[in-house]
Amino acid sequence: MSTSRTTALVMVPPLLLAAVGLVHPQSLNGSTAAHWAGLHILLLPVFPLLTVGLLVPLWGRPRRDLAGAATVVAWVGCFVFAAYYTGLDAVAGISAGTAAEHGATAAVHPLFARGDALGHAGVYALAVAALATCTVLFPRHGMRVLPGAVILFAACWSFVDSHIFWPRGVFTMLGFAVAFGLLAWAADTDAASG
Template structure:
């Protein structure tokens, strides 16, 4: 795949979450429960892909730093997916099914008490992923990898604002753009010229 096309593919998860975040309610109530529940369904598929995209930057390398990036990205993907399931899908569904005019019950509060710490672990793992990955790429690529610095504020905004607009939306978009920038920083691969076949008479 062309390097620019590959960069665009790896940017898609972050950019897609940014679009979802524009419609994400800032609070959960019966009035917002259906949208809260519905938006977290595609999130179940897209949140882990942010970690997959970051891990893909190290390619097939087998050195310790590459494995740290993969493990941190896996921790983010697992724990943030758990947040999406518990505080997103489950809490939204329960609130919707309770019907209008029902105050948020303790059962829903308990879901958030479970989901929020899982999300914290996931967002710290995301921060660890981008710090290690960025340091690695700056060491390897030098100033060409400077665009990857976008990952740092991106991960921090996701840590503080989830995907809520405007901060979380900006964070996910920066994650997408920073990932793409690191792919584009790689020097292009040159295909070695094949020797001309010998002429035989």
């Protein structure tokens, strides 16, 4: 796959999430409940695709040595993110939206609390996967990895409590898109030239 296509591939999921963030309700109430629940149903397969930005640059990396161990940590972190962040969408998105839509507003706060705990665990796993990915890429690609890594860690930090809500969540997703693009470009460019 060409460098430009690889770069575009890893940028699509966060750009899609940023676009959806523009129409994500700012709060959950009776008038937004159906939209809230429906939007999170649509997002179930999209959030796990954020991991593509970490997995694609690792494709074909060595599996025996420190880089191999870090690659395994990155893959496991991506899996944990996908599972737990999907849990956030299911609990605080679909369940809380459905509860609010049917007037069970007393259930919304506990659902948000449980969903937030799942989401935080997922984002922390994504941050570990990001660190592991950069650990694998840096020895081979050097300083070219640093711009993407810095933006990636800032996006992970912001993602802990921004979800995709406008404005910070949208900018967080744009940060992921830029970071993933830079990492993929650095890895593909060096691989093509060396």
